Amino acid sequence: MTTTSESRVPKLRVEDLEVTFDVGRGRKLHAVDGVSFHVDEGETLGLVGESGSGKSTTGMAVLRLAEPTSGRVYLGDTEVTGLRSRQLRPLRKRMQIVFQDPYSSLDPSMTIGQQLDEPLKVHTSLSKAERRARVDEALDTVKLSRRYTSRYPNEFSGGQRQRIAIARAMILDPELVVCDEPVSALDVSTQSQIVNLLLGIQEQSRTSFLFIAHDLAVVRLVSARTAVMYLGQLVETGPSARVYDAPAHPYTAALNSAIPIPDPDRQRTRDRIVLGGDQPSPLTPPSGCRFRTRCPFAMEVCAEEAPPQYPIDGGGYAACHLHTHGPQLRGASVLPLIHGDHLTTPLVSR
Amino acid sequence: MTTASKQAPLLQVEDLTVQFPTPDGLITVVDRVSFTLDANRVLCIVGESGSGKSVTALSLVGLVQSRGGRISAGSVRFAGEELVGRAEKSLNTVRGRDIGFIFQEPMSSLNPAFTVGDQIAEVVRRHRKASRRHAWARAVEMLDRVGIASAAQRAKDYPHHFSGGMRQRVMIALALACDPKLLIADEPTTALDVTIQARTLELLKTLQREQDMGVLFITHDLGVVADIADDVVVMYASQVVEQAPVRELFRRPQHPYTAGLLAAMPQSALENNTPLVGIPGVVPQPHRLPSGCRFHPRCAHAQPGRCTTDPIQLRLLDRGLVRCVRAEELRDPSAAQAEPAPIEGVTAQ
């Protein structure tokens, strides 16, 4: 895992990305609303959020599989936004995606060999034998037997299919791979295999990853930096260890405390934020801070103005008024608020 | 598990075996599963997909028959009364009244054509013979208890007006409307976001305490088990491989599969600051089960002969049950390290 350095041009740069869907009757759904981030070469950025946070749409928009309404996306020096679809196609060689559901992301009518061969056929002028060698290599990388090339996807388990999908994404040695919840649909034991596989690939390649997941623990394991999304906006970014261990945004803290610890004694006695209310509709997001309707620490100012990104000790930013108003955390973690008695709101259990 | 207690346990399952006909012949999806659940306890059945955990739960009250399944052996006693072999009609009076159900998909479990209030009231009327007014009042009360704001108003809404998390709470209200003694929850939080899951689990725990229910909770997530369970049954390839009180199970898993599941959780790796350890291979298909211990092709501790030929029996060990011949030896780390026996020929085909 590489550390961020100012001098280098990031592999992926996303500036003020907005994706709006027309949902009829003149109403617009702001799935992604002003999101900016970057991913360095060889770095993995984890993008975490729950359903409706816009994390998947962000990933799709980066690859232009969903159309950004505004904002800019750069892959290296190339601006991805604004390209015509004909100009976009050669660029696809440099950026790839792994989807969540390995049962639907592989074409049931094509053999594994054909699916792995397809990117090579489309983008390279390699001979049949050369392509064949690349396919075998790709299968080796994901630890699948080379004998599988003539088999069809329905002969494989979920984990094996996900390996195949990863092999297909990696076969052109892309600069960027978006992993859209690649382990969410898998069983625990399979999930760990895939996570380890991705970790191995990260080490061996210079590819940058945008790793999208709803599970903060998985993201912590896989990515050097983490960005947390809520209702279409980034609420916190920073080094994964810092975001995980010392969250500076109440939502991150809530997300973290919602992941059960596999230890009954500790799980049942830990301090937790249990969020009340439901996520507001993205059609009518709350004024000011979008999280305020569920936030145990919401203040008056939260309804009035959108919180600015505040620099956090240990790296990254959080968009929360707590750093400038109320307890004035000034870049510190929100965890002491939960552990301590500062808080009287009934929404916090124990 | 002793059967000779004075009072009949709330739910006693013995040697339950469920089979499904498939193009490849009859397959056994649940293989001689036994467990006991007392009132006011939470029993979790945990396993990966294909372990047979959900079918176990559904078959208890005759819900696998409609999907082609068949209980071919075993007994299910609910408060002392045998349920296996009972007619559909008499099971119907038990379902919904004495035994409540929550399923994984809250949307498909609710009828989109009726308001949620009507659906809850309907169940109350059927089982309690309550008047329309009383049934409606009960529906509103239940919606309020599961934390639906302005319940009297929301009762008149249709399921599609609710978010996923709220729908699951509506399902809980529906399942608990008749004060069941037993709640069977089949992966009730799997389709929910983590923050919503945390809240739903809190709600279930509260209601369980208030209503003195027994809860049979099916899940694939050991984290959820740690949060909610009193006792745990671990299933693998249609069989129970380990059963223990929750603290024992997490502190000292006796079966390598349980240990492997724990080690495969990202939370474990983070807590212990160790690399994530996966279980190699995949869950075997019910029609192609390995001989001997069904876990042996994936087990690092499997020994040729001892683990690979004869079926392994579930046996009592400490405060739990385990289906592993090497359980005692494996507790001693030096013994475990002594013989990392790789097994030949596990790569099928």
Added chain:
Amino acid sequence: MTSRPELQAEVLQPTGTLPDEVEAPANASTFLRRFRRNKVGVIALGVLVFLILVAVFAPWISPHEPNQGELSRALEGPSGEYWFGTDDLGRDVLSRLIHASRVSLLAAALATGVALLIGLPLGLISGYFGGWIDNVIMRFNDALMSFPALILAVVIVGLLGPSLTNAMLAIGIVYAPRIMRVVRGSALSVREEVYVLSAKATGCGAPRIIGRHVLPNILSPLVVQTTIMLGLAILSEAGLSFLGLGVQPPTASWGSILGRAFPYMSRTPTTVIVAGVTISVAVLAFNLLGDAFRDSLGRERRDQ
């Protein structure tokens, strides 16, 4: 975590090729297994194979010359020499039926081929691209489908002049919208599949996506529809030939034999019955085979 199981650390890290099991191949063999258990389907297939063999070996198995008769022996009933009797020109009905199966089956195949040639590409384009292309194609389709099929065919043949080829062309045009509908509907749903998105993400162009990803995945419904259409085409050909708009004498098709024998039904009912039954059996067999295909192809099962 507290003193944690020594056990878990011992679980092997996956190294090299995993002991993953691969399930038995399921594509073609599953279909065959399912189809074989479908008795009706197997019988229907048997009937059709029989009819095709009859058509192929017509010159060798027919007892008489189909187009030569003795007028003196016109309109005879069944006998040892003429099993199904003779027609109004004294020709052997059985021999004519046997030869007619060539014409009828070939005509059905031709008509279905025309329908596929028109319906398949239009349906694919319409379903995959959607938008205004889809709108134009589908409105045209609706217009075509709003005419009664046989009347439309009669009009087309009227314009082109009566001949078997024209009749088949007409039937093909008339039934093309049915193929188009099935193809478009299937393509619409396949278009939403993640593997199509994945192909786009890979950088595949539209022709490749349609040819390599959409088409192979709509084959099941297409095969079913095509089989049923073959039956329909036989029926339509029979209808047109009955009216004299199809095959021209002396060549015979099942429909023209039926049409020719119709005025003499009171004298030689056998001819009408035999020709009618042949047509019905062939049409029924195609329909039942289509149903059997539908049941056996099914959608690929996911793991439980």
